[in-house]
Amino acid sequence: MLIKNRIASDVSGSEITPKTVFDNRRAFLKTAALTGIGLAAAGLPSLPAYAARTPFSGVQKTQWTAKSMPENDPLNTYEDITSYNNFYEFGTGKRDPQENAQDFKPLPWEITVDGACAKPGKISFEDLTKPHALEERVYRHRCVEAWSMVIPWVGIPLAAVLKRFEPTADAKYVAFETLMDLERMPGQRQRVLNWPYKEGLRMDEAMHPLSILAVGLYGEVMPNQNGAPVRLVTPWKYGFKGIKSIVRIKFQSEMPATSWNEAASREYGFYSNVNPAVTHPRWSQETERRIGELFKRKTLPFNGYAEEVAGLYQGMDLRKWF
Numbered sequence: 001m002l003i004k005n006r007i008a009s010d011v012s013g014s015e016i017t018p019k020t021v022f023d024n025r026r027a028f029l030k031t032a033a034l035t036g037i038g039l040a041a042a043g044l045p046s047l048p049a050y051a052a053r054t055p056f057s058g059v060q061k062t063q064w065t066a067k068s069m070p071e072n073d074p075l076n077t078y079e080d081i082t083s084y085n086n087f088y089e090f091g092t093g094k095r096d097p098q099e100n101a102q103d104f105k106p107l108p109w110e111i112t113v114d115g116a117c118a119k120p121g122k123i124s125f126e127d128l129t130k131p132h133a134l135e136e137r138v139y140r141h142r143c144v145e146a147w148s149m150v151i152p153w154v155g156i157p158l159a160a161v162l163k164r165f166e167p168t169a170d171a172k173y174v175a176f177e178t179l180m181d182l183e184r185m186p187g188q189r190q191r192v193l194n195w196p197y198k199e200g201l202r203m204d205e206a207m208h209p210l211s212i213l214a215v216g217l218y219g220e221v222m223p224n225q226n227g228a229p230v231r232l233v234t235p236w237k238y239g240f241k242g243i244k245s246i247v248r249i250k251f252q253s254e255m256p257a258t259s260w261n262e263a264a265s266r267e268y269g270f271y272s273n274v275n276p277a278v279t280h281p282r283w284s285q286e287t288e289r290r291i292g293e294l295f296k297r298k299t300l301p302f303n304g305y306a307e308e309v310a311g312l313y314q315g316m317d318l319r320k321w322f
């Protein structure tokens, strides 16, 4: 049975994965077979083991892949996606998270969900993905610093998870927090942001079908530097809204405070929708550099997802609500 699972995930992996990654995965599986580690994880979404290169089995591809992606928009490599990161809990340099998050052990993991809801509680990482099928969502990822990537996330719709806690009519916003742990996240000893890292969405943004909780990429569990074991992905917003290593979700009536807004409110607003027409105080947002490409691309309104999300902001002055 395990062998069958592994073959199935090998096949689906080879369809979406550049050859080097595929070879790495094969090497991993070989090592796993020899040493007996990692095999239990082949039967995901129940996750008894966690290693950086553990493949999920049975990941479904969804319509978003085809609908939102122009054909000439190739995936970034696994190497790019996992070596050029922002994760200040592990240092402020782009290469720091890959190096400093190596020893982070994400599991066991629990998220506390509370605030304006009928059924507050905790949810473990294993329960998070049940009973939903894991989906592959190929999304554009645009940082406020004007670089971008295309990433094949593995995730589940955020709406489906939030609904389980039965948010009440007072739930106008959803607040998110990252783990606070000076031992496990040594970057928090530097007061570069107000820890823990905080983010927020309006309720309708959180419930939008594009919003996902991502638990992996390239068919494998989330690498530590990308926000293991679970992070937010809202592809029409700047990357910093994609809060990593989430331990708390709270429904509330007030607009949540966010770490970047607290750090520099002129530069980072609550909405943070990708908008080429609203210039960041220190640089233009009209173009972006796709990691791995030489020439700049034009930045698209809502990062190319306007058809799906522009309606959420109808009638709002997007210069004021940036």
Ligand SMILES: Nc1nc2c(c(=O)[nH]1)N[C@H]1C(S)=C(S)[C@@H](COP(=O)(O)O)O[C@H]1N2
Residues within 6 Å of the ligand: 084, 085, 086, 087, 088, 089, 141, 142, 143, 144, 178, 197, 225, 226, 227, 238, 239, 240, 241, 242, 243, 244, 245
């Ligand atoms: N907890 C936490 N989440 C975070 C950050 C961070 O420093 N800490 N950085 C944000 C920023 S600025 C970006 S651009 C994205 C980067 O995600 P990636 O490294 O997976 O590309 O993560 C976001 N989520």
Ligand SMILES: [Mo]
Residues within 6 Å of the ligand: 086, 143, 144, 145, 238, 239, 240
């Ligand atoms: Mo960012």
